[in-house]
Each structure stands twice: as structure tokens, then as C-alpha cells.
Amino acid sequence: MGDLTLYAMPSSGNSYKVQLLLALLGRACTQIRCEHLSDALAQAKAAGALPLGKVPALHLPDGTILSESGAILWYLAQQTPFLPQDPLAQAKILGWMFFEQNRMEAVIAVRASLRCYPDRAADATPERLAALLAEGHALLAIVEAHLTGGRTWLVGDSATVADIAIYGYTHSSGARGGFDMTRFPALQGWCARVAGLPGYIPLQAPA
């Protein structure tokens, strides 16, 4: 396997998902830091390094560029325990990954960005923050209900890319998003299990 290059935003949950899987796999990767509003991000876009206009993007040795965190996780996890081959398990895993990208990110990550990035402060109206708080608690409750009753991982008996995808923003939704995580004890236990995986690395703080 040749050298991989990851364009990543250090403070972003989507980039972190890929960084976390690489760390858990012990896999080397050159990383290009493209922080929110940075010159490096603008330069990467202008150079065509981000075909869909966003990080993360993974550049393969043959020049192929993979976009979208979920797709990159799927590629890197092939032939590892993080991606079972069973079709039904794969569909269940993708169900959580699409749920996260279609519904959770637009609420959990957006509320965190409104609170943490100064350039978003003008959009952080009390009404919007209140609506996102209620929506986020409802979404976290769906994951909590799934984990309640003895499930250790989201799908099957070991950690998969579904766990990594949901963990990316969920684990910081209390500190960054202002969500009340004490309501979700099963989620908190699951977060601790992810953080205990060999090779685990934490999310970087916003710049």
C-alpha cells in the first residue's frame, strides 16, 4: 500500500472520523491541515484537491480522490474488523451512517458550530439554538434507545465504521453542542468504550 494523503479540518468531526479510523488501524497517512476559514483550505479548493468542495478528502497513490467521510471510512475499513462482509450487517451499518449524515449532523454539528466558531455567531439566534437543542435531544434519544438493553456496539459484537461515524460528533455534543448528555447513559457508556479502543486518539480542540 502506497502513501495516502488526507485533507482534513482538525476541529471537524467528519475529518476526525477518518483520523480516528486511521489511528485504530495503525495506518500511516500524510495529513494536510485545512482548518475552518484557513488559507490552506482555500488553496486546497482552488487546486482541485477537494472535488466536492469540502474536507475530508483522501488522495490515493494512483491519483484517485475519495470524498465524503463515510465513503472514506468504507474504503479504509475494507478487509478489517471494522467492516463485516455480511450484507445485512453492512446495510445496518450504512443505516446508522446515513442517519448520522442526513439527520444528526445537520442538528448536532450545526449547533456546535454556531456556538464554537465566531464567524457563525450571527446565525446563533436564541430561537435557532432552542430548536436545535430539542431536535438534537430527540435524535440522541433514538441512538440511546438502540443502545439500551445491553448492546455494546451499534451493529454486531465489535466496533464498526458505524460506531466511528456516530461517535465523530456525538462524543463532543455535550461540550461543544450544549446537549444534556446526562439524559443518555447508554450513549455515555458507549462513548467510553470507543475511547477505550486500542490506538484511540481524541478530537482536536477548535482553533
Added chain:
Amino acid sequence: MGDLTLYAMPSSGNSYKVQLLLALLGRACTQIRCEHLSDALAQAKAAGALPLGKVPALHLPDGTILSESGAILWYLAQQTPFLPQDPLAQAKILGWMFFEQNRMEAVIAVRASLRCYPDRAADATPERLAALLAEGHALLAIVEAHLTGGRTWLVGDSATVADIAIYGYTHSSGARGGFDMTRFPALQGWCARVAGLPGYIPLQAPA
């Protein structure tokens, strides 16, 4: 293979994606119609038939419920030409599917729903419609750029679940969303190719 049951909203692009793949595969499936705001939708939610709170949901003969259109497509397409086994092809396919669910749906489908569902009219302010129009054109331009230059399908040499996922809302984005599709000739040609696939069925009109 036993009987499948699909809970679907006839006027929704996400439900249509699953219905279209079933038709292209010639696969039988019992369908429960859960139209927007219908009693049937409320009853399905109350009965626990929609664990993530939304249609489509596919009920398998063993009682397993699969949620999220992309995950259902992935399950149904296994061992068919619509889902290649090559890991890199799979990652490229998922890249388009996550792009659609994370970025396109929130703009293309939302603008269409604001225009087509009377209960959404109060949210359809001129400012919001104008912002969604500009964002949607930018997103459609990304797909247009990918298809320009001789690509017949989004990934590889035949139709895959990536094409079905992007087609679900894109093909009606002119009529329902008010987007100017004459700007995107490659997309229009690709839409015609999807509509020409053997077994194709059209999207139902909003009720």
C-alpha cells in the same frame, strides 16, 4: 427469498429510490403507503414500524427492519450489477450517496417540499427560496461537472445505486424544485438514460 414489506411515501424521492430499484430488479414487495401527513404514516410510527421515525423502512421476512434509503438500496443491490464488489468502486458509489443525503437533499428536496406541500408554505419565504435556488444550482453543477466529458454513469460503466440515489430527487428538481435544468445538459442526458433502463417506473405526483 421471502416477502419484503416496504413502508413508503409515494411522493418522496427517498421512498422512490427504493421503489425504482425494486422495479429495475423485478423484485416483488408489499408496499404500505404512508403519504405525508397521512393517518397511515402516524399509525406506522406509533406501531414501531419506523424505528428512526421516517420512511422508507424495509421489513424483512425475519422481522429485521432496515431504515434509511441508502442502506436499503445497498441491501437490495447486493449480488446484482447495481452494486459492484470492487472496494474502490464501492467507496466512489458511497461518496455520491453520502453527498446526496448530506448536501443535496437538504437543498434540492427541501426547496421542492416548500413549493409542493401546502403545510410548508409558511416556511417558503422569498429569501429562503432564493438562497436554496443558488445553493442547489451550485450542487447540481458539481454533478454536472462529473458527468461532463463522456461519463455515461456516475461510477463505472453501468448504472449503480449511486445513479439511483442521485436520480431520486434530481430528476424532478426542475418541475418540483424550480431549478433551471437547462444549465445542466449532461445531467439531463444522464436522467434520460436512467429513465431508459429496463423496468423503469416514474415518481408519483404529490397527493
